Each structure stands twice: as structure tokens, then as C-alpha cells.
Amino acid sequence: AQSVTQLDSQVPVFEEAPVELRCNYSSSVSVYLFWYVQYPNQGLQLLLKYLSGSTLVKGINGFEAEFNKSQTSFHLRKPSVHISDTAEYFCAVSTPRYEKLTFGTGTRLTIIP
């Protein structure tokens, strides 16, 4: 079974500052890793995914994440945030058999003007 830990439930950041949202996972088999964003009162939108290959993954809206197998982490970063990035961010894991996604508890990113 897999599990995901998002260490920060809330992260306040000043506009145009960098941000890192942390995600650690646990799995006994190889995994796929995902970051989803949920804007207020909306569904889940995929930001980026790691399936294999390069450990640095670039996604939409200027976000990127780095897969670190030794530290079982998949932290999300953005060099300069905007007000529009205010949302809930979920890290998720699945296995390479098109199985269910297991989500973390989410991190609420709040941008301070």
C-alpha cells in the first residue's frame, strides 16, 4: 500500500516570492507521482506528473517538482508566486497499473499581496 504525507497544511507566501510545498511518499513498489491543484469551489486539475525518466518535472503555471527516490520526496516549487496561485495543492501517488490515486491531506497556499 502507498501513503502520502504533506507536511504543511497551510503555507502563506508573499506575492512574487518563491514557494516550496513538501510531499513525501511511502511505497514498497515503484510509483507514479502527481500534483493536483484545486481552486476554490472547483475540481482537481493536474499540475504535473512524474512517471519515469528525468527527475525534474515541469508543469503548468510555472510549477516544477523534483522526484528524489532516496528521500522518497516529490516537492513542488515555483520561483515567483502570483495571487492567482491561491488554491489547495494535493500530492498523490499511484502505481504503474492504472490503479487508484492515493492523496495527501493537501496544502493550502495563500498568497499575501
Next chain:
Amino acid sequence: EPEVTQTPSHQVTQMGQEVILRCVPISNHLYFYWYRQILGQKVEFLVSFYNNEISEKSEIFDDQFSVERPDGSNFTLKIRSTKLEDSAMYFCASSLGSEQFFGPGTRLTVL
């Protein structure tokens, strides 16, 4: 761009009533899922469906829940006798491979 759609967007029901939540997955997708998100909590897996049968279900998905793909385009989640604790946002998702595409969700309120 193709997308997953869900109806209704909001459903209010009385405890003990049956509800059916509807989803139209992306047309060429093969794998279908239901997840739920209780207010303020994380998204939880309910069930996955492939080749016209359930491929995996969580412990949440008890005998009160059922899924169906009645006509090759719709994918439904039925809750036979709703409880207060079933109040949540229910998301449908579909995939062809590694990436799951989510619908906008149905907010179910059980009174």
C-alpha cells in the same frame, strides 16, 4: 479539449433516500473512478471500474454503494440509503493510462 462532466453539480437529499450521481467520462477512456472529499478533508478513493466490472474498491465502498456503466457513455454512482456522513463532494475520473482526468464534482448534501 475533451473533459469529464458530472451531473448534478449539487444534490440535496434526505437521509435514507437513494441518490444517483452521474458522470460522462472522456469517450476513449477505459478506466473509471469515483473519489469523494468530505469538506476540509483529503480526497479519498472509492472505486475503480474497468472492462465493465469493479477492479478495486475501498473500505468506504460498502453495500450501500454501487457503480454502473449502463450505456457505454455514462458512469454512475448509486448510494442506496444515504447517511449524514455521506455528505461530501464526489469526483468522477477517467483515464486511458497513467493520468486521471477529473470532473468538476457533485456536492452531495444529506439532511
